[in-house]
Amino acid sequence: MRFRLSYVGVTLLLVACTVTITLIGRKSIWLAISDPPSSRLETRSIHINAGCSCDDSETARKNERTSRDMKADIIRLINTVLKDSLERNSSSDKSQSPTKLDIVGKGSNDSSIDLVEAMRTFKGTWRENKVLSRQMKHELAECCDVESSVMTKRNVRVGDVLPNVLNPKLPLKITRDIYSVLPKESPFMNKHYQRCAVVGNSGILQRSRCGASIDSADAVFRCNLPPLGKQIYRKDAGIKLTLTTAPLSMLKSYAQMKDKSVKERFLKDMEPYQGILSLKKPNNYTNYMIQALEGAMKGRLCAVYEHPHHFLSVNNYWNNHGIPRKITSGIYMISMALTLCDDIHVYGFWPFPTDDKGNKVLYHYYKAPIFIKDTHDMPLEFLLIKQMHQDGIIKVHMHCAQTIGQSKQHPIGKKQVRPRL
Incomplete structure (x- = not known):
């Protein structure tokens, strides 16, 4: 009008x-x-x-x-x-225009984000900044040693009371049953990888053709047990796995692990996975899961408990670098990769309902229940990921036309300013 x-x-x-x-x-x-x-x-x-x-x-x-x-x-x-x-x-x-969206989140400094400009950032030439990358990796290693990310018989004892990340009002007490299933040492001890892929679950992965690029990495970190066994997702998301988070909300259907049929169903559903499942919090049925995998998977897949002190240390690091609320498992996996890998490539992170052309983007690239709680600030985290990409610390892929190894460019000079995180 x-x-x-x-x-x-x-x-x-x-x-x-x-x-x-x-x-x-x-x-x-x-x-x-x-x-x-x-x-x-x-x-x-x-x-x-x-x-x-x-x-x-x-x-x-x-x-x-x-x-x-x-x-x-x-x-x-x-x-x-x-x-x-x-x-x-x-x-x-x-x-x-639908390509400019308001950012939802109390911690957001910006009221909106231009999706066209954001996507253009990831389409341009990327150059690694080794100076800034080493600096951030050193800071994370100092505060959040990756070997301490898992509860082991060396870093906890029976009777210890640990914070509960999911519910601070209910501290976690280490019982003999919990202690009995802990590994003697961290599976990340003396581990280091050259190229790593961190894969989120956003619908932006659909038709990305990034599967081969992801699987070419030396280690692949994923979030929340994505469906690796389905052929229809392989071209876009790949199948390789080194570490994935396994939230309790996705494991509750196996709560009756003492039942033989439930145990068999659990082991069958876990067949496509390999490497490590990171469990957020121990309880009775997760203890049975660890024992079942240890007996059936013969080391090809194991489950461990995330150490709450490590998660809180990583969370505190990002609280001091622009994210005031509790971090997502996606940022946590990127942080793990920064302390384990030389080159970090990121896929499947796009927390918006449309792309830069106004096309609908699903919450997940696969069909899954959506659990939305007012505890994270994913758009603000995305802006931080975008900033790390621009500063040459991580490489973000939205669409893949070449392998992960071909996308690396020469590093930037030492005069580059510190990232605005």
């Missing part, structure tokens, strides 16, 4: 100016008719006394030139007004 009103105003202005131009074109004739002869003679005598030798024909030509100049000025004015009107309406249209 605002757009139409603007054009009505411009149209009325054009009509008024057209009338004005017509009147200006007739100015000489109108003046000649309206002025009395004595006035014309007085005017002529003034020109002569001033030293002007112009006769009536020259005056007419001068009036004609003045008329043309005034017409040109009015036309330029009309064009300027019309251009400004079009630009205002264009700007108004863009502000309503």
Whole structure:
């Protein structure tokens, strides 16, 4: 409606100016008719006394030139007004575009994000910054040693009371049953990888063709037990796995692990996975899961308990770098990769309902129940991931046309500023 009103105003202005131009074109004739002869003679005598030798024909030509100049000025004015009107309406249209979305989250400093600009960031040439990368990895290693990320018989004892990340009001007490299933040492002891892929579960992975790029990494970190066994997801998400989080909300269907049929179903569902399942919190049925995997998978897949002190240390690190709320498992996996890997490549992170073209983006690239709680600030985390990409610390992939190893460029010089995290 605002757009139409603007054009009505411009149209009325054009009509008024057209009338004005017509009147200006007739100015000489109108003046000649309206002025009395004595006035014309007085005017002529003034020109002569001033030293002007112009006769009536020259005056007419001068009036004609003045008329043309005034017409040109009015036309330029009309064009300027019309251009400004079009630009205002264009700007108004863009502000309503679905490619610019409000950021939801109490911790967000920005009220909105331009999805076109965000996607353009990931399409440009990426250059690794080894100076900043080493600095961040050193900071994370100092506060959050990766070997302490898992509860082991070396870092906890029977009777220890640990914080409960899921519910701070209910501290976690280490019982003999819990202690009995802990590994002697961390599975990450003396581990290091050259290239790592961290894979989120956003629907942006659909039709990304990133499966081969992901599987070419030396280690792959995933979140929340994604469905690796289904062929339809392999081209986009790959099948390789080194570590994945396994939230209790996805394991409750196996709570009756003492039942033989439930145990068999659990082991069958776990067949596509390998490496390590990271469990958030121990309880009775997760203890049975660890024992069942140890007996059936023969080391190909094991389950461990995440150490709450490590998670809280990582969470505190990011609280001091721009994320005021509890971090997601995605940021936690990126942090793990930063302390275990030389090169970190990130896939499947896009917390918005549309892409840069306004197309719908599913919450997950696969069908899954959506558990939304007001505990995370995923858009703000995405802006931090975007910043790390721009600063050459991690490489974010939205679509894949080449392998992960081919995308690495030469490092940036040492004069690069510290990332704004």
